[in-house]
Amino acid sequence: xxxxxxxxxxxxxxxxxxxxxxxxxxxxxxxxxxxxxxxxxxxxxxxxxxxxxxxxxxxxxxxxxxxxxxxxxxxxxxxxxxxxxxxxxxxxxxxxxxxxxxxxxxxxxxxxxxxxxxxxxxxxxxxxxxxxxxxxxxxxxxxxxxxxxxxxxxxxxxxxxxxxxxxxxxxxxxxxxxxxxxxxxxxxxxxxxxxxxxxxxxxxxxxxxxxxxxxxxxxxxxxxxxxxxxxxxxxxxxxxxxxxxxxxxxxxxxxxxxxxxxxxxxxxxxxxxxxxxxxxxxxxxxxxxxxxxxxxxxxxxxxxxxxxxxxxxxxxxxxxxxxxxxxxxxxxxxxxxxxxxxxxxxxxxxxxxxxxxxxxxxxxxxxxxxxxxxxxxxxxxxxxxxxxxxxxxxxxxxxxxx
Amino acid sequence: xxxxxxxxxxxxxxxxxxxxxxxxxxxxxxxxxxxxxxxxxxxxxxxxxxxxxxxxxxxxxxxxxxxxxxxxxxxxxxxxxxxxxxxxxxxxxxxxxxxxxxxxxxxxxxxxxxxxxxxxxxxxxxxxxxxxxxxxxxxxxxxxxxxxxxxxxxxxxxxxxxxxxxxxxxxxxxxxxxxxxxxxxxxxxxxxxxxxxxxxxxxx
Numbered sequence: 001x002x003x004x005x006x007x008x009x010x011x012x013x014x015x016x017x018x019x020x021x022x023x024x025x026x027x028x029x030x031x032x033x034x035x036x037x038x039x040x041x042x043x044x045x046x047x048x049x050x051x052x053x054x055x056x057x058x059x060x061x062x063x064x065x066x067x068x069x070x071x072x073x074x075x076x077x078x079x080x081x082x083x084x085x086x087x088x089x090x091x092x093x094x095x096x097x098x099x100x101x102x103x104x105x106x107x108x109x110x111x112x113x114x115x116x117x118x119x120x121x122x123x124x125x126x127x128x129x130x131x132x133x134x135x136x137x138x139x140x141x142x143x144x145x146x147x148x149x150x151x152x153x154x155x156x157x158x159x160x161x162x163x164x165x166x167x168x169x170x171x172x173x174x175x176x177x178x179x180x181x182x183x184x185x186x187x188x189x190x191x192x193x194x195x196x197x198x199x200x201x202x203x204x205x206x207x208x209x210x211x212x213x214x215x216x217x218x219x220x221x222x223x224x225x226x227x228x229x230x231x232x233x234x235x236x237x238x239x240x241x242x243x244x245x246x247x248x249x250x251x252x253x254x255x256x257x258x259x260x261x262x263x264x265x266x267x268x269x270x271x272x273x274x275x276x277x278x279x280x281x282x283x284x285x286x287x288x289x290x291x292x293x294x295x296x297x298x299x300x301x302x303x304x305x306x307x308x309x310x311x312x313x314x315x316x317x318x319x320x321x322x323x324x325x326x327x328x329x330x331x332x333x334x335x336x337x338x339x340x341x342x343x344x345x346x347x348x349x350x351x352x353x354x355x356x357x358x359x360x361x362x363x364x365x366x367x368x369x370x371x372x373x374x375x376x377x378x379x380x381x382x383x384x385x386x387x388x389x390x391x392x393x394x395x396x397x398x399x400x401x402x
Numbered sequence: 403x404x405x406x407x408x409x410x411x412x413x414x415x416x417x418x419x420x421x422x423x424x425x426x427x428x429x430x431x432x433x434x435x436x437x438x439x440x441x442x443x444x445x446x447x448x449x450x451x452x453x454x455x456x457x458x459x460x461x462x463x464x465x466x467x468x469x470x471x472x473x474x475x476x477x478x479x480x481x482x483x484x485x486x487x488x489x490x491x492x493x494x495x496x497x498x499x500x501x502x503x504x505x506x507x508x509x510x511x512x513x514x515x516x517x518x519x520x521x522x523x524x525x526x527x528x529x530x531x532x533x534x535x536x537x538x539x540x541x542x543x544x545x546x547x548x549x550x551x552x553x554x555x556x557x558x559x560x561x562x563x564x565x566x567x568x569x570x571x572x573x574x575x576x577x578x579x580x581x582x583x584x585x586x587x588x589x590x591x592x593x594x595x596x597x598x599x600x601x602x603x604x605x606x
Contacts, residue, residue, distance in 0.1 A: 010536060010537040013537040014537055014538075047536040047537050048536075049502055050502035050505065050534045050536065051500040051501075051505070052500065055495065123425070124425045124426070210516060210517035210518065211516045211517075211518060212515050212517065212522075215430065215515045217515060217517075217522050218427055218515050218522065219427060251558075251559070252559055252560060256560055257519075258519050258520060279518050279520075280517065280518050281518040281519045281560070284518060306423060306425075306427075306429055307423075307424060307487075308423050308487065308489060309464040309489055310464045310592065311593060314430075314522055314524070349462075
């Protein structure tokens with residue numbers, strides 16, 4: 001048992017109140033771990049001086065892998081020797097983050113043995129994240145986890161651990177088998193995941209519907225979002241039940257429909273399916289009454305990222321509709337072509353969305369073999385500065401279409 | 403974190419990011435805090451030559467504010483171009499951008515991820531700067547609470563913060579919340595065009 005090494009008056013302030021406290025948790029870990037103990041000391045110092053003392057980078061990892069461990073260090077090793085090394089270990093999470101409690105215990109027991117005992121479970125990447133260990137322990141950590149069937153996730157300029165919503169395993173809105181797609185993509189891109197060879201990171205996230213619970217549209221280079229082509233089936237008696245329970249169907253559903261394709265006269269709800277843009281509002285609010293039907297698949301969007309370096313991007317539509325069924329050959333081949341084009345056209349540290357912006361959609365779409373479509377844009381070009389290729393006249397304009 | 407603002411509205415995603423890398427999805431959250439720098443970083447010229455790769459440092463700068471300084475075997479920063487993103491510090495610790503006196507926090511609002519009703523949106527600047535006040539940041543908490551309460555009082559059922567603001571207009575948002583509109587609110591980075599109002603139809 002190690003004693004609390006540092007006085008932490010400012011952090012103690014954060015133990016007050018009804019909410020869970022990260023300070024209490026780090027204190028519990030500090031009983032057994034010098035690393036956690038000095039983490040507390042360093043965080044307290046940061047609160048006092050109002051600046052951070054973490055450094056990251058350097059090459060740390062395990063034999064045969066180029067990623068999965070993120071090197072992290074204190075810039076004050078004399079003052080806080082316990083956090084001289086504080087590497088992050090990413091464990092590839094199961095699709096949809098399903099674990100047995102036994103599996104979680106096993107993961108945590110190994111982590112108690114070699115690491116700080118601290119985890120924030122899942123970081124923004126989707127991986128199961130273990131916080132704080134030293135360089136010498138890495139091989140042993142990897143050996144223990146991999147002997148139990150776990151693998152490291154992606155980091156650096158590589159395919160990042162694919163991530164998905166829990167999909168059909170727990171949600172009636174899912175249009176695709178997100179879990180299976182995610183698993184298949186993880187298997188397909190093992191080499192790209194563990195051996196960083198890309199210009200920068202490449203993230204794939206899969207959501208079962210446009211609610212997009214994994215935020216794929218905001219933070220994945222490739223966002224796979226499940227959708228359908230067919231009618232929304234209406235159970236009129238359930239519609240009445242919603243009305244009876246106090247839902248103002250005209251105000252909450254009809255008037256909030258972005259395409260105004262729903263009507264309701266107090267007795268019957270009607271949907272003009274040809275006008276529906278499949279936004280999910282009515283289905284999410286009246287799940288018992290409304291259900292998509294017909295062909296299922298996904299829209300593929302690309303390019304989203306956080307602000308670093310030249311501003312944030314949301315993913316935009318590349319493939320309006322793709323069927324997604326095992327063995328997902330078309331999807332896998334398409335992703336390989338996307339990456340190939342990116343690799344050939346990118347400078348270091350450029351995300352694929354930025355490269356598409358620089359080189360133009362045409363270059364990218366032609367390479368991956370996807371035709372232009374109004375679904376890809378909010379509006380067409382507004383300026384008369386138009387690029388033409390000689391072949392365009394032969395193939396399109398001389399045919400007398402215009 | 404989602405919290406129910408009021409039965410009459412929708413969920414509110416609060417996100418916090420400790421730097422502009424935004425590991426918390428601040429750029430698409432209803433109400434979010436992002437920590438930022440506000441001053442051009444000083445360069446420790448002696449260390450730059452020893453620990454930094456100069457071409458990497460130059461190319462790390464999104465505004466091309468960094469150029470070589472051959473006399474010092476280091477780099478120099480064009481102060482007018484620097485917008486304090488800290489990307490140079492990421493690749494070169496000798497350009498230490500930390501500054502406890504001038505680092506602070508901005509509040510951005512109105513982002514969303516789902517496509518329900520309206521397209522996903524980025525969060526936009528509500529309040530450009532708060533001083534860093536650990537351990538409880540009382541002024542920031544009060545400001546978030548104010549925005550949350552004004553939203554809960556004025557939004558229609560199922561409207562997210564961004565949808566509510568789009569309906570009433572940003573001029574109305576600033577009026578209702580009592581937040582002062584400053585030069586910092588007008589985009590003067592690379593994205594100004596699409597943000598300017600191109601109609602005389604707005605609310606007093």
